[in-house]
Amino acid sequence: MPTGQGKVLPYEMLQIAEGMASSAAYAVSRLGGKASLWGAVGDDETGRRIIGDLSAAGIDTSGMHTVQGARSAVSTILVDDSGERLIVPFYDVELHRSVKHVSSADIAAFDAVLVDVRWPELALKVLETARSLGRPAILDGDVAADGIIEFLAPAASHIIFSEPAASRLARTEDCAAAVAVLKQRFPATFVGVTAGANGAYWHDDHGGCVMHMTAMPTKTVDTLAAGDVFHGAFALAVAQQLQVEDAICISSAAAALKCQVFGGRIGAPGRERLADCLAQWTPRISRL
Numbered sequence: 001m002p003t004g005q006g007k008v009l010p011y012e013m014l015q016i017a018e019g020m021a022s023s024a025a026y027a028v029s030r031l032g033g034k035a036s037l038w039g040a041v042g043d044d045e046t047g048r049r050i051i052g053d054l055s056a057a058g059i060d061t062s063g064m065h066t067v068q069g070a071r072s073a074v075s076t077i078l079v080d081d082s083g084e085r086l087i088v089p090f091y092d093v094e095l096h097r098s099v100k101h102v103s104s105a106d107i108a109a110f111d112a113v114l115v116d117v118r119w120p121e122l123a124l125k126v127l128e129t130a131r132s133l134g135r136p137a138i139l140d141g142d143v144a145a146d147g148i149i150e151f152l153a154p155a156a157s158h159i160i161f162s163e164p165a166a167s168r169l170a171r172t173e174d175c176a177a178a179v180a181v182l183k184q185r186f187p188a189t190f191v192g193v194t195a196g197a198n199g200a201y202w203h204d205d206h207g208g209c210v211m212h213m214t215a216m217p218t219k220t221v222d223t224l225a226a227g228d229v230f231h232g233a234f235a236l237a238v239a240q241q242l243q244v245e246d247a248i249c250i251s252s253a254a255a256a257l258k259c260q261v262f263g264g265r266i267g268a269p270g271r272e273r274l275a276d277c278l279a280q281w282t283p284r285i286s287r288l
Helices: 022-030 044-055 104-108 120-132 148-153 163-170 175-185 226-239 244-258 271-280
Strands: 038-043 065-067 074-079 085-090 112-114 137-140 158-162 189-192 202-203 209-213 285-288
Touching: 022 044, 022 226, 065 120, 065 209, 074 158, 104 120, 104 189, 112 120, 112 226, 120 137, 137 148, 137 163, 158 175, 158 209, 158 226, 163 175, 163 189, 175 189, 175 202, 175 209, 189 244, 202 244, 209 244, 209 271, 226 244, 244 271
Parallel strands: 038 065, 112 137, 137 158, 158 189
Antiparallel strands: 074 085, 189 202, 202 209, 209 285
16 A cells, blocks of 8 residues: 555556445345435536436436535545455535435335445434334444444444444454454444454354354455445345345355455355355354
8 A cells, every 4th residue: 555655556446436325225235125215416427427327327316416516426446465455535515504304104114124334314314214114224334534433323223333333333353252342332233343354243142242253264355345245134134024034144254255355345256156155164253
């Protein structure tokens, strides 16, 4: 990764429409589910391309909002030879000045909802409406500005935190300890943490303990969107009413397979590839 000034010459380059929610939606679509994406783009060529690319990828973009006078979000992402990345995002605050109305009829068509932290006001409406209908309301607990997770968490039925976000909120780098702390903070919510090559942790609400599942061994090429693919696969599994351990296993495998492919979300596996992987991999699950 660059450590100072100068020119960096890459040997591969790709432009693709993706983000936290869109990559998760793409993962759902790749695994045979139907995904609808709600978000905002500017009235510019980038916005038109974003919607066009995501529609072509099988995502329902009819809920996307084009904001007049705003600029679409753009990120510069550097990926090193070990698959790790440096992300420099640009978000125009005008994109989220207004929030669309969310009715019960809007949410009733879905078996589950998944929101992230980028548009908190809309995310809260979606979570609250889903909960009122008895639908799973899943929060992608990524690193966010102070107070955002606390603002959204009470409305969520499930929260899957990234390791950095969990460590920041729980003030510990021990993932198992972080799960325990976060479960105490959000007792009415399922709490899990993704830890990359170190696997996944979650609180077993029936046993009252923290559980750990090992990650699938993989040759990492690109970790970009791996967490988003995990969230998308998890949301689909929850929508299909699978058991938590099965949902975590499916999501972990999907994220690991994504890491084998350069190009962010385009590495999300299809249903057959994931099934072949699951037939050959048995994760270790332990009670901590």
